Amino acid sequence: MKAAFKISLFALLLIGMNECYQRTAYPMYVAAHADQLLQVEKVKNCDIVYTSASSNFSPDEWNESKKKMSQFMAEAYPDMLVEAFNIPASHAGTHLQLLRRIPAESQVQTVVCAVNLRSMGADWINSELETALNQQAVMYADRPPLLNRLLVSLNAYDHKSVEERHLLRDEAWNNTPLPDYAPEANVSAWCAAPKWGDWRDPKRQLADQFIKQYAFVVDENNPRVQDFDQIAILAQRRGWNLVFSILPENVQLADTLVGKLLTRMMRENANWLEQRYKAMGVLVVNQLEALPSGHFVDKDFPTEHYDEAGRKHIAMNNAMALRKFHPTKYRNPTWSTNMNFSHSP
Amino acid sequence: MVFNSLTFLLFFPSVALVYFVLPHRWRWVLLLLASYAFYGAWKVEYLGLIMMSTLVDYSVSRFLDQSQDELKRKLALGASIVTNLGLLFFFKYANWFVDDVLVATSLVPEGWAYQWHQHWQVLLPVGISFYTFQTLSYTIDVYFRKVKSESNLLKFGLYVSFFPQLVAGPIERFSRLHHQLFERHPWDWQRVRAGLQIMLFGFFIKMCVADNLAPIVDQVFAAPEQASSEQLFWGMFSFGLQIYSDFHGYSLIAIGTARVLGIRLIDNFNSPYFSTSIKDFWSRWHISLSTWFRDYVYIPLGGNQHRVWKWSLNILIVFAVSGLWHGANWTFVIWGCLHGLAYLVESFTGFRHMRFIGSKWLQWLMTMSVVFIAWVFFRAPTASVAANYLQRMSDGVDGSLSIDWDPMIISFVGLFLLSDVVMRHGRFNEWCDQRHFLVRWSAYAFLIYAIAGFAGTVNHPFIYFQF
Numbered sequence: 111m112k113a114a115f116k117i118s119l120f121a122l123l124l125i126g127m128n129e130c131y132q133r134t135a136y137p138m139y140v141a142a143h144a145d146q147l148l149q150v151e152k153v154k155n156c157d158i159v160y161t162s163a164s165s166n167f168s169p170d171e172w173n174e175s176k177k178k179m180s181q182f183m184a185e186a187y188p189d190m191l192v193e194a195f196n197i198p199a200s201h202a203g204t205h206l207q208l209l210r211r212i213p214a215e216s217q218v219q220t221v222v223c224a225v226n227l228r229s230m231g232a233d234w235i236n237s238e239l240e241t242a243l244n245q246q247a248v249m250y251a252d253r254p255p256l257l258n259r260l261l262v263s264l265n266a267y268d269h270k271s272v273e274e275r276h277l278l279r280d281e282a283w284n285n286t287p288l289p290d291y292a293p294e295a296n297v298s299a300w301c302a303a304p305k306w307g308d309w310r311d312p313k314r315q316l317a318d319q320f321i322k323q324y325a326f327v328v329d330e331n332n333p334r335v336q337d338f339d340q341i342a343i344l345a346q347r348r349g350w351n352l353v354f355s356i357l358p359e360n361v362q363l364a365d366t367l368v369g370k371l372l373t374r375m376m377r378e379n380a381n382w383l384e385q386r387y388k389a390m391g392v393l394v395v396n397q398l399e400a401l402p403s404g405h406f407v408d409k410d411f412p413t414e415h416y417d418e419a420g421r422k423h424i425a426m427n428n429a430m431a432l433r434k435f436h437p438t439k440y441r442n443p444t445w446s447t448n449m450n451f452s453h454s455p
Numbered sequence: 456m457v458f459n460s461l462t463f464l465l466f467f468p469s470v471a472l473v474y475f476v477l478p479h480r481w482r483w484v485l486l487l488l489a490s491y492a493f494y495g496a497w498k499v500e501y502l503g504l505i506m507m508s509t510l511v512d513y514s515v516s517r518f519l520d521q522s523q524d525e526l527k528r529k530l531a532l533g534a535s536i537v538t539n540l541g542l543l544f545f546f547k548y549a550n551w552f553v554d555d556v557l558v559a560t561s562l563v564p565e566g567w568a569y570q571w572h573q574h575w576q577v578l579l580p581v582g583i584s585f586y587t588f589q590t591l592s593y594t595i596d597v598y599f600r601k602v603k604s605e606s607n608l609l610k611f612g613l614y615v616s617f618f619p620q621l622v623a624g625p626i627e628r629f630s631r632l633h634h635q636l637f638e639r640h641p642w643d644w645q646r647v648r649a650g651l652q653i654m655l656f657g658f659f660i661k662m663c664v665a666d667n668l669a670p671i672v673d674q675v676f677a678a679p680e681q682a683s684s685e686q687l688f689w690g691m692f693s694f695g696l697q698i699y700s701d702f703h704g705y706s707l708i709a710i711g712t713a714r715v716l717g718i719r720l721i722d723n724f725n726s727p728y729f730s731t732s733i734k735d736f737w738s739r740w741h742i743s744l745s746t747w748f749r750d751y752v753y754i755p756l757g758g759n760q761h762r763v764w765k766w767s768l769n770i771l772i773v774f775a776v777s778g779l780w781h782g783a784n785w786t787f788v789i790w791g792c793l794h795g796l797a798y799l800v801e802s803f804t805g806f807r808h809m810r811f812i813g814s815k816w817l818q819w820l821m822t823m824s825v826v827f828i829a830w831v832f833f834r835a836p837t838a839s840v841a842a843n844y845l846q847r848m849s850d851g852v853d854g855s856l857s858i859d860w861d862p863m864i865i866s867f868v869g870l871f872l873l874s875d876v877v878m879r880h881g882r883f884n885e886w887c888d889q890r891h892f893l894v895r896w897s898a899y900a901f902l903i904y905a906i907a908g909f910a911g912t913v914n915h916p917f918i919y920f921q922f
Binding site for chain 1: 459460461464483618640896899900903904906907908909910911912
C-alpha cells in the first residue's frame with residue numbers, strides 16, 4: 111500500500127513537472143536551441159512546405175534581393191501560403207523529423223523537398239555539424255518536452271566526436287569502391303593521383319574537394335536515400351503531394367577541374383534518384399545541370415549557394431512543376447531569369 | 456558507457472534486477488559480464504587490454520604467493536610493474552614523449568616523429584590509468600604478503616573490472632573491495648534507497664553544475680586573449696568548480712551504484728574547497744589516488760625518514776608524478792610541482808600552525824589561491840597559454856568576450872557549494888534520513904526537475920575519463 115502510494119506520488123510529480131516545464135522554460139529553450147520547432151506552428155497552416163538546407167538562403171551580399179528560393183516560388187502561387195524549413199547543414203533526416211511534427215489536421219497539401227546530391231556523400235554524412243543537428247532533432251520528437259530535454263542532456267542521440275566522424279569519413283573515402291570506369295579504386299586514391307599537381311595550387315585543392323564531394327555511388331543503403339524513402343511514405347500516408355527537387359550542382363566546374371568521369375558519376379547518381387522516386391510516385395524535378403558555373407556563389411568549395419538569378423531559376427522550375435498539383439493557382443511572377451526553364455509538367 | 460547516458464540508465468536497472476533475482480553463487484559472474492559489457496561499450500578492442508592486464512597480474516600474483524625465492528619474486532614483481540606501466544606509457548605517454556621530449560630535445564628528427572604518428576595512431580583507452588593503478592597496488596600488496604592472491608582468474612577479473620569504479624575510480628585496494636564482491640548482499644530497501652539517493656545527487660552535480668559550467672570554461676580558455684581580467688578570474692574559478700563537481704559527481708554515482716548492489720566504495724572527496732592547507736587539500740581531494748601515491752610512491756621513496764633535502768625531493772617527486780599521472784603534458788607536471796612547492800613552503804614556514812584571530816580564514820584564502828591558480832595550468836593546453844592567462848588576469852585588462860551567466864547556473868553552483876557545507880562527503884542519503892517525508896520528497900522533486908529540465912546540453916564526458 112505504502113509502495114503503491116509512493117509510486118503514484120512519483121508519477122504525479124513527473125506529470126506535474128512536465129506541465130510546469132512546458133509552460134515555463136520549454137519555450138525559451140526551443141527558441142534558443144531548436145527554433146525550427148516554432149516553424150512547425152507556422153507550417154501547419156500553410157498550403158506548400160519547402161524543406162532545404164542553406165541552399166534556400168541568399169548568402170550573396172551583392173544581390174539586390176535577399177529573398178529565399180521558397181519566397182520566389184511563393185510569388186508564382188500568390189493565393190497559396192508557402193512556408194519553409196531551412197536549417198543550415200541539414201539534410202533529409204532532419205527534414206523528416208520536422209515533417210512528422212506537422213499535425214494530421216494541418217492544411218498542408220504539397221511538400222517540396224530540396225534534394226542535395228552532396229548530402230549523400232561521405233563528407234556530409236559524417237559532417238562534424240551532425241552532432242548539433244542530431245541534438246536539435248531530439249527536441250523535434252513527439253514526446254513530453256521534459257523527457258526530450260532530459261534525453262538531450264543524456265546525449266541520447268548520435269553524438270560522435272569530430273575525430274570519430276573524421277575517421278568514419280576517411281574510412282569511407284579509403285574503402286568505398288567507385289564504379290569500374292573511375293580512374294582509381296576509391297576517393298583517396300583518386301585525390302592522391304600525381305596528375306593533379308602541387309597541393310598548394312588552389313585549383314588542385316578545389317579539384318580535390320569536387321572528387322571528395324561527388325565521387326560516390328548512391329544506393330538504397332545510403333542514409334539520406336532512406337530518409338527520402340521515409341518522407342515519401344509519410345507523404346503517402348498524409349495525402350500530401352510530394353516533389354523532390356534535385357538541386358543544381360556545379361557540373362561545369364567539376365568537368366573543367368576533374369573531368370568527364372566525375373560528371374558522369376554525378377549524372378548517374380541524379381538519374382538513379384530520379385528513377386527511384388518517380389517509381390514511388392514522387393514528382394521529381396532533376397535540375398542537376400540547370401545552372402552554369404557563374405551562378406554558384408562560393409568559388410573555393412563546391413556548395414549549393416546560388417546567386418539571385420540562380421535561385422529564381424530553380425524556384426521557377428519548381429513552381430512550374432507544381433502546376434501539376436495546383437494548375438489553377440499558378441500565376442506568372444513579375445520577374446524573369448532570362449534562362450530557359452528545364453522542367454514543365 | 457558513461458553514467459550520464461540513456462544507455463546506462465537502462466543498463467544499470469537491468470543489471471540490478473537480474474542481480475537480485477539470481478542466486479548468490481551466480482551474482483559475481485553477472486557482475487563480471489556486466490563490467491565487460493560496460494567497458495566494451497566504448498570499444499570492444501579495449502577489452503583485450505584489460506584482460507591482458509588481468510592475466511599478467513593474476514599469473515604474477517599466484518607466483519608471488521607460492522614462491523619462496525626472493526630473487527624470482529622480485530623479478531616477477533618487476534615484470535608486472537614493467538608490463539602495467541609499459542602499457543600505460545605506450546597508450547598514454549608515447550605521443551607526448553615523442554613530441555615533447557624526443558623531438559624537443561632533438562634526439563630524433565621531426566620526420567621520425569611524423570612517421571611514428573602515421574604508424575601508431577594511439578588512442579588512449581578509457582580508464583587505463585585507474586585500473587592499472589588498482590592492479591599494481593594488488594601485485595605489490597601480494598609481494599609484501601599483505602594480501603593473499605586470488606586463485607580464481609575470473610574472480611580476480613571482477614576485482615579489476617568492477618564497472619562502477621572501473622573507468623574513473625575510486626581506486627580500490629584489494630583488501631577493501633575484493634571480499635565485498637563475493638559476500639551475500641540480500642535485497643535491502645534501505646540500502647538500495649541510500650544508493651539511489653547518492654546517485655541522484657551525483658547526477659545533479661555532474662549534469663546541472665559541471666555540465667552547465669563547461670561551456671563558460673571552454674569559452675574563456677579557448678580565447679583567453681579576448682577575455683577581460685575579471686572574466687579570466689571567473690573562468691579560473693568556474694573551472695575549479697567544474698572539475699570538482701564533475702569528478703565528485705562521477706564518484707558519487709559510482710559509490711551509489713555500488714551501494715545499490717551492496718558494495719561500499721571509498722569516499723573520494725571531503726569538501727576539498729574548505730581546506731586550510733595544501734596538505735589538508737590532498738587529504739580531501741581524490742582521496743583514493745592521494746593515498747595510493749602515499750602508500751606506493753612516497754613511503755617506498757623513504758617517506759619522512761630522511762634528511763630534510765631528501766624528504767623535500769620525495770615530496771616534489773610524488774607531486775610531479777601525480778601531476779603526470781593526470782595527463783601527458785608538461786602543464787600537468789607544473790600543476791603537480793606547484794602543489795608540491797606549496798606543500799614544502801607550508802611545512803617550512805609553519806603556515807599550518809598559525810594561530811591568531813582570522814588565521815583560519817587567511818590559511819583558507821591562501822590555500823585556495825594556490826589551488827585555483829594551479830588549476831589554470833591543469834586546464835590550459837600549454838604552459839605558455841597558462842602563464843599568459845595568469846599574466847592577463849593580473850593586469851586588469853578589458854576584453855571582448857561575451858559570457859552568458861544564466862542565473863539558473865549561478866543558483867545551481869550556490870546550491871552545490873551549500874551542500875558541501877551541509878553534507879560531509881556529499882552524503883545526500885544521510886541528509887535525507889534526517890528530514891521529514893515532505894522535505895525529502897521536495898528535494899527529490901527539485902533534483903529530478905533540475906536534471907531533466909536544466910542539465911547542461913553540451914556533450915561533455917567526465918573530465919577524468921581522459922586520465
